[in-house]
Amino acid sequence: VQLQASGGGLVQAGGSLRLSCASSRSMFREYAVAWFRQAPGKDREFVAALSRSGSRTSYADSVKDRFALSRDSAKNTVFLQMNSLTPEDTAVYYCAGKRTILTAPIDTRPQDYASWGQGTLVTVSS
Numbered sequence: 001v002q003l004q005a006s007g008g009g010l011v012q013a014g015g016s017l018r019l020s021c022a023s024s025r026s027m028f029r030e031y032a033v034a035w036f037r038q039a040p041g042k043d044r045e046f047v048a049a050l051s052r053s054g055s056r057t058s059y060a061d062s063v064k065d066r067f068a069l070s071r072d073s074a075k076n077t078v079f080l081q082m083n084s085l086t087p088e089d090t091a092v093y094y095c096a097g098k099r100t101i102l103t104a105p106i107d108t109r110p111q112d113y114a115s116w117g118q119g120t121l122v123t124v125s126s
Helices: none
Strands: 003-006 009-012 017-023 031-038 045-050 057-059 067-072 077-082 091-099 120-125
Touching (some): 003 091, 017 031, 017 091, 017 120, 045 067, 045 077, 077 091
Parallel strands (some): 009 120
Antiparallel strands (some): 017 077, 031 045, 045 057, 067 077, 091 120
């Protein structure tokens, strides 16, 4: 499945952005979807993930209570709503997909995901 991330941009601290991850075809029947981010000079880190069923989510501690996942199955799109942004959130954000079973636990390691979008840059100014 092909994924395309979009919605990044420049925002002031305290502001909000909504990222989108669109797939080339319906993936929700088979795929869990996650967001990762990579800041300059740092490793790619887990941000949030949505289970294949859409009923379970996982968030990194650093974004919990600020970021929220949702999906629009009709549009084959997963959204990451990011609120109360800080300069530490500045990074390239990637969405990733993993074919999995309904009851599988949510994976948080980049190497667990086989399908990746091209990334979208989020810059938060102080």
